[in-house]
Amino acid sequence: MRFKAKKCRKLVLRKGKLCNTLQLEIQGEKIPSVSDQPVKSLGKKFDKTLGDVQNVKEFRQQAEEGLRKIEESNLPGKYKLWCYQYGLLPRLTWPMTMYNIPLSTMEQVDRRISRYIRKWLGVPPGLTSVGLYSTTSKLQLPLSSALEEYKVAKVRAQTTLESSKDEIVREAGITLRSGRKWSAAEAAEGARSRLRHKDIVGVVAQGRLGLGAGPTATQRWKDAEPMLRRKMIQSEIRRQVEEQRRAQAVSQGVQGAWVKWEQALERKVTWKELWSWEPLRTQFLLKSVYDLLPTPANLKRWGKESEEKCVLCGKRGTLSHLLSGCAIALGQGRYRWRHDRVLRVLAAALEEKRAQMSGRKQGSLKFVDFVKEGGKGQRRGKRAADDGLGILPTAGDWVLQADLDRKLIFPEEIAVTNQRPDVVIWSAKTRQVVMIELTVPWEERMEEAYERKAERYSNLRQVCTEKRWKAWCFPVEVGCRGFVSQSMWRMLGALGIKGRKRKQVTKNLTEAAEAASRWLWLKRNAGTWKI
Known part of the structure; x- marks a missing residue:
């Protein structure tokens, strides 16, 4: 050599x-x-100071130059976002790991990146960073925060040194420096404490999940291997960052209103969807969710207008009022038009499922085949669609009527009433009837709409039961900004629409409600309403 x-x-x-x-x-x-x-050795650059002052400056220049090059490209904004996520951010991860970059410096870089992201999305600079990076909000974008990746990278390096196979490295007590505001070693130790505490407490019920459900039920700190422990610590750091975002959202009165949407399901925007959407659709979705559209109330709050009256009715023109609460718009049939568009999508999905069940025999009881100890059971093929997976597979003579195009009349053979559910599905042979009532409310009022519609049709359901019909009533909601309620998800599953088909149906409902509301917003100042 x-x-x-x-x-x-x-x-x-x-x-x-x-x-x-x-x-x-x-x-x-x-x-x-x-x-x-x-000289550069082991991925780290050394100069005459043997410090990282110059390296930190070069890191900031690298981030700024990368953002500038992406901005100067002739790509649309959504492709610039992809270049940041999969081009620039991975390049910044290694310097964030190797150099002693203070947290305050990283916060400045993260704010700079967020400004570019808002510009590429076409949203106002005032959009909260929670809306860009949150992983538990009702609307989740496929973007990662540079500040979060910085904390995870530092903790990953710290835990790698602490659990090194080399005894000298492991006992050296190396502590990575990250400024005065935050310590990687303390964060890692805090994450370990929380994971040990979870082992003591056990798995707790979260939301609507049952006791013991969820991925955390199979991951215990005391039983994990060293590599898995490092991953658990990193996941815990991400969870802590998300908790801080959640607390920030709760303190934001306007842009944090989504924390009150208890019945709405989350929407995760994928890159495929982001690429296929027009920029105006993305902008409307983000601005409507975080109430940043130029409504009369917002224009007055921003100091651009002196009054906040609705053009049609003269009341306070908030976004909630314009999309779901204006009496003039209601009288002109605008909200009914949106309701029918969503109902048409729902009726088409139910009709497709009804057609699949047409001509099938009534479902019979299913028995369990017990196997003796040491024996082998008979292997079955793929589970049939009508193997006890919903209401519709129990009969083959279903008839469906929807309150579209013409006035729906409730079947007289079941009950005589003036009430008109949006969808009625019944089977004369098995004497079963399913009533579905759709509402397209403001997302914060989903639970109120559910209770109101359930009470309205409780008497009709009782009458059907007294006449020896097995009756179900499903009040369902799709938010006016395109967020499907949990009641809609449960109804589709109860009828037998599950798996990928259920996801596709909810996606179609989401797109229908969102597109209709976007059109209502564009026509908000029009005195007349014509389709």
Whole structure:
């Protein structure tokens, strides 16, 4: 092996000061000084200061230059977002791991990145960062926060050193520096404490999940291998960052209103959807969810208008009023038009399922085949669609009527009433009837709409039961901004629409409600309503 002087560096200190007069040679070749030619070793750059001041400056320049190059490209905004997520951010991850970058510096870089992201999305600069990076909000974008990745990278490096297979490295007590505001070592230890505490407490019920449900039920700190423990610590750090975002959202009165949408299901925007959407659709969705559209109330709050009256009725023109509460718009049939568009999508999905069940025999009881100890059971094929997976598979003579195009009349053979559910499905042979009532309310009023419609049709359901019909009543909601309620999800599953088909139906309902509301917003100042 030949020694190469050009790949080496020298650093001479005399009385604590750098000295460049002393020259070192090997085999007639001079060894360059670190002050003249900084060296990069093991992924880290070293200069004459042996510190990271210059490296931090270069990191900020790298981030700014990367953002500038993406901005100067001729790509649409959604492709610039992809370049950031999968081009720039991975390049910044290694410097964030290796250099002692203070948290305050990283916060400045993250704010700079967020400004560019808002510009590429076409949303106002005032949009909260919670709406960009939150993983538990009602509307989730496929973007990652540079600040969150910084914390995870630091904790990953810290735990790697602490659990190293080399005893000398493990017992060296190395602590990564990240400024005064935050410590990677303390964050890692705090995450360990929380994970140990979860082992003691056990799995607790979260939301509507049953006791013991969820992925955390199979991951216990005391039983995990070292590699899995490091991943659990990183996941816990991400969870803590998300908790901070959640607390920030609760403190935001307007842009944090989505925390009150208890009945609405989450919407996760994928890159495929983001690429296929028009920019105006993305902008309307984000602005409507976080109430940043130029409504009369917002224009007055921003100091751009002196009054906040609705053009049609003269009341306070909030977004909730314009999309779901204006009496004039209601009288003109605008909300009914949106309701019928969503109902048409729902009726088409139910009719498709009814057609699949047409002609099938009535479902029979299913028995369990017990197997003796040591024996082998009979292997069954793919589970049939009518193997006890819903109401519709129990009969083959279903008839469906929807309150569309013409006035729906409730079947007289079941009950005589003036009430008109949006959808009625019944089977004369099995004497079963399903009533579905659709509402397209403001997302915060989903639960109120559910209780109101359930009470309205409770008497009709009782009458059907007294006449020896097995009756179900499903009040369902689709928010006016395109968020499907849990009642809709449960209804589709109860009728037998499950799996990928149920996801596709909810997606179609979401798109129908969102597109109709977007059109209502564009026509909000029109005095007349024509389709």
